[in-house]
Amino acid sequence: MVKRNKEIIPRPKSCFNKVKCPNCGAERIIFDHTTTPIACKICNQELARPTGGKAIIFGKIVAKYG
Ligand SMILES: [Zn+2]
Numbered sequence: 001m002v003k004r005n006k007e008i009i010p011r012p013k014s015c016f017n018k019v020k021c022p023n024c025g026a027e028r029i030i031f032d033h034t035t036t037p038i039a040c041k042i043c044n045q046e047l048a049r050p051t052g053g054k055a056i057i058f059g060k061i062v063a064k065y066g
Helices: none
Strands: 016-020 027-031 046-049 060-065
Touching (some): 027 046
16 A cells, blocks of 8 residues: 655745855855854854744845755
């Protein structure tokens, strides 16, 4: 017997964003549903904050992927 898996999976429209740090201008790729806070490697400015859904992104999104 073949058991059917009828799962309804909601598809979150997740993507990667290239975000420009508002403080120093460095660019970083950030997953927009990140579950960990992301800070700029150079100046330690907070760039993304997880919310449980879509993360809050600080700084300017310059490109999107996915
Ligand atoms: Zn920075």
